Amino acid sequence: MSILPSSGQTSPSFFLENYLCPTMLQISVLKEQTARVLAGLAKRNFKTAEADVQAILVLDQRRRALQTQHDAAQAEANELARQIGGLLKAGDKAGAEALKVRTGELKIQVKAHADELAEAEKQQTQLLYKLPNVPHESVPAGHSADDNEVVREGGTKPELPAGAQPHWELIKKYDIVDFELGIKITGAGFPVYKGQGARLQRALINFFLDQARDAGYTEVQVPILVNEASGYGTGQLPDKEGQMYHDAQDNLYLIPTSEVPITNLYRDEIIAADKLPVRNTAYTPCFRREAGSWGADVRGLNRLHQFDKVEIVQITQPENSYAAHAAMVAHVENLLQLLGLPYRVLRLCGGDMGFTSALTYDLEVWSAAQGRWLEVSSVSNFETFQANRLKCRYRGEGGKTQLLHTLNGSALALPRIVAALLENNQTPEGIRLPEVLHSYCGFGVIK
RNA sequence: AGAGAGGUGGCAGAGUGGUCGAAUGCGACGGUUUCGAAAACCGUUAUACCGGCAACGGUAUCGGGGGUUCGAAUCCCCCCCUCUCUACCA
Structure with missing residues (x-):
């Protein structure tokens, strides 16, 4: 039986009413590993x-x-x-x-x-x-972000000069990001990047893509509108409907992350063993309605409706997924080191982890002028949770089809990286950008 | 947006009510042959679920849903998608 229609659009209620077998957790896992499932769900306070x-x-x-x-x-x-x-x-x-x-x-x-x-x-x-995914055994129990585990820190927090400013002041000072203009043409949360600001965006995108390619990821360019089947495939639907911009006329969704189109490339596929692991990277803008978010945390570039992100995705055989996951975290860490940003790696607790994830590491950078950590990447292993819906399989021992593991991570999301770069590197002479970006930007100092 | 054509196995492409899960070709895999390879020849080659330790058996699937019939890829209804031409356009 088919979980998803092999082609075509479907009515909004198709998946809930016509069921077939869109299991998330596999029944066999529930049956054979009941104790592990229950212990895992307890960590999520389920x-x-x-x-x-x-x-x-x-x-x-x-x-x-x-x-x-x-x-x-x-x-x-x-x-x-x-x-x-x-x-x-x-x-x-x-x-x-x-x-x-x-x-x-x-x-x-x-x-x-x-x-x-x-x-x-x-x-x-x-x-x-x-039922959410069963957390990996290394996931700590916990209720909120306060219970996340700091795995390690890297880099050095800078000493800021007297009169240092948060990035929302700096962008005005150097006239590189204009929120007022964005409000005028679209609305709050849709900034306009100008001059050196726009060039910095482009530089970061290219830098991240090149780094991913050097690390073995194949670059893909994908649509940023997806159909309903794709939303279900990666689990944004039916749960997070309100978080996505939706074009009702054609029943298409603006992607909240390129995870959605990239992972769905492999929906309904049996991938040949010699094509594994799949490693893809893509740059796309991302769109989030962020309904209901407000307050000081969302100032400036901290939270936007539209932002740019380079994503890395891997699809691996089950026995390799945690090694792949570690490699992805290391890749992101390396990016932060190259950018000279102080960072820390968090292992999310059961209560703070996403519904579909089995293990998530968040990477945060230190935003010196705000005096707080900003999440810039989230690297997750979904094990078979997504693959089960996607019907993404390979042929294993004895020719039997088996579900693959899917993983993804941001490498990286731009706005908060920009915020940290601006704040951490501010000097009386301007903002001194890290060496690696100079050739990408065509300049080394924002002034 | 207007008009038309069409959706069948990895691909191409037959099949208009009965043993059709589906001819044939290509591709892929295994074998024969060869020092080796090519060619040729022989064979294998969908997915999911149920039962079974297994061998294997059963059920479903010819874009999706519903209907007619003892029986549907084939007939009827609804929906979706793709392609071509026209219109528009980076």
């Missing part, structure tokens, strides 16, 4: 885990029993239809009519079984949708 898992397993048993019955009845009906065909060919009309009696009964049975089966599957699916 209160109803035990009852939900129980209910899913009971429904699963029921579902399978129903399918066995359904299949048996259907098999009998198929056999009778064959016989009727033979009889009619032989001219035995009476014999055919006699068999049709039984066939009529079976038809009713099959219909009843099919309805029950669909209902059981629907219920099961709805419960499965509620």
Whole structure:
């Protein structure tokens, strides 16, 4: 059965009502590793885990029993239809009519079984949708960002000169980002970059893409509008509908991250073993409605509706995914080191981790003038959680298809990097950019 | 946006009510042959679910959903998508 339509647009309710089997966690995992699942969900403070898992397993048993019955009845009906065909060919009309009696009964049975089966599957699916991914064993328990674990820090926090300013003052001083203009033509959260500001954006994008390419990632350029199936594939739908800009006329969504189009490239694919691991990178603008966010934390470039980001994505065999994950974190760390930004690496606790992730490291840079850490990257391993929906598989031992692991990370998101670069490197003579950017920018100092 | 054509296995492409999960070709894989390779020949080559330790058996799937029928790739209805021409346009 197909989780997603092989082609085409679908009505908004397609996935919820027509179910099929869009499981997120695999039933087999729930069944065989119940204790691990429950312990993991506890780290996420997921209160109803035990009852939900129980209910899913009971429904699963029921579902399978129903399918066995359904299949048996259907098999009998198929056999009778064959016989009727033979009889009619032989001219035995009476014999055919006699068999049709039984066939009529079976038809009713099959219909009843099919309805029950669909209902059981629907219920099961709805419960499965509620369950977040099971955290990796290294994930600490916790309720909020305060419980995240600082894994390590790098770089040195700068001593700022007297009269140092936050980036929202600096961008005015050097006239490189204009929020007022953005408000005029679009709205709040859509800045206009000007002059050296615009060139810095372009430089960072190129720098990040080149670094990713050097690290073995293949650059792709993807659409920034995606269809509904893609939203479901990576898990933005049905949950985070309100976070995405939506074009109702064509039922397309503006991507919140290029994770969505890049990962969906591999939707419904069985990837040949010699093509693994998949390593892709892309630059795209990203769009987030960020409904309901407000306050001092969102000043300046800290939080925007549109921002630029270079993303790295890997798709690996299960046994390799955590090594890949570590390599991705190291890649991002290296970027921050090259940029000379003080940073720290956090292992997110169960309560702060995204719904679909099994393990997430956040990388934060020190924003000297604001005196706070800013998240600039989030590197996650989704294990099979996304792949299960995407039907992204490879052929493993004995030719059996197996789900792959999907991973992604920001490498990097620009606005907060820009904020930190501006604040940390401010001098009376201007903003001294790190060496690696000079050739990309065509200048070394913003003034 | 207007008009038309079409959606079948990895690809191409037959198939208009019955043993069709689907001819044929290409590709891929295995074998024969060869010192080796090519060619030729032989064979294999979809996915998901259910049952089974397994061998294997069953069910479903010919864009999606519904209907007619004992039986649907094939007939009917609705929807989606793609292509071509026109219009528009970087």
